[in-house]
Amino acid sequence: MNIVDASLVGLHWNARRGTAGYHHGADLNNDDRVNILDAALVGLNWNRVASSGGV
Numbered sequence: 001m002n003i004v005d006a007s008l009v010g011l012h013w014n015a016r017r018g019t020a021g022y023h024h025g026a027d028l029n030n031d032d033r034v035n036i037l038d039a040a041l042v043g044l045n046w047n048r049v050a051s052s053g054g055v
């Protein structure tokens with residue numbers, strides 16, 4: 001997680017899967033929405049590599 005991940009979450013904030021604003025890279029917990037839970041994951045995993053392999 002780094003500034004790129006944080007930027008993706010910000011750019012795609014509140015987007016849902018299937019909409020134009022959605023980006024898989026911003027949906028860190030894969031719940032089909034980009035929201036506070038994804039932002040929290042960025043904070044928790046700052047400077048760590050995502051176990052899922054990332055984007």
Ligand SMILES: [Ca+2]
Nearest residue numbers: 027029031033
């Ligand atoms: Ca999410």
